[in-house]
Amino acid sequence: MQRSKGIVVTASIELDAPAKQVWAVLADYRNDTRWRVGVAAMDQDTPGTVQVGTITTEDFRILGQRLHNIGVVSHVAQGRSFRWRTIEGTDADGARLLEALPGDRSRVVLTTTSRPAGLVERLLTPFIRPALQKSLETSLAQLRTLVEQGAAVSRASGG
Numbered sequence: 569m570q571r572s573k574g575i576v577v578t579a580s581i582e583l584d585a586p587a588k589q590v591w592a593v594l595a596d597y598r599n600d601t602r603w604r605v606g607v608a609a610m611d612q613d614t615p616g617t618v619q620v621g622t623i624t625t626e627d628f629r630i631l632g633q634r635l636h637n638i639g640v641v642s643h644v645a646q647g648r649s650f651r652w653r654t655i656e657g658t659d660a661d662g663a664r665l666l667e668a669l670p671g672d673r674s675r676v677v678l679t680t681t682s683r684p685a686g687l688v689e690r691l692l693t694p695f696i697r698p699a700l701q702k703s704l705e706t707s708l709a710q711l712r713t714l715v716e717q718g719a720a721v722s723r724a725s726g727g
Contacts, residue, residue, distance in 0.1 A: 574659070574683035575697045579704035582675050585715040587668035591617065591647050593715050594664055594676060597624045603710040605703045606630050618650050626657075631692060631699050659683040676711065678704050 583590055593599045595617035600610040609627040612618065622641040627634070637657030644650040653661035662680035669675055680700060684690050 574681045575693065575700065576679070576681045577697060577700045577704055578677065578679045579701065579708050580675060580677040581708040581712055582669065582673060583712045583715055584673055585718070586672040587647065587666055587674045589718060590674045590676060590711075590715050591666055593711065593718075594666060595644075595650060597622075597626075599714075600626075603714050604707045605710070617646075618644055620644050624652070630703065631695060659685055676708060678708065680704065 593603070597610050597612040597618065600607045604610075606629045607626060608629060609625075611625050613623045614621075618641045620641060620643065624637075624639040624641070626637045626639065628637060629635070635658055637654045637660070639652050639654045642651050642653055647666070649663060649665040651661070651663045660680060660682045662678065665677040665679075667675040667677075682696065682700060684693050684696060689696070
């Protein structure tokens, strides 16, 4: 069975923090409740940052809908990127990319593809794309605040 292309959204942001510090937050799903909009609970079955095969569980809310997703990390380029896909719940996949920039700065790019299933989700499709886009952009702004505050503390303490 061929999968439909679905709703693809991408957002990026530059941060005043070194890539190593950003990766520690970005690649550990247990941090997601601290920066991702709509994530009520998130866990992973491996310690530290993700690795290929890491299983995640997520309780997420969007457009008044409560969703429970189980995902798996399918590819990791340590310190730079990883890809994930759901194996239960919403039919979705995506990637988190991190680029080191000069001057201890970083760029993060998030991409998510969601394939609405069922009549209600298909009817909500015109509203899902802008809601997902706003969610990614707001989440990245919260990620920036989180890691830049940590970078400032690290610099102040000489770390």
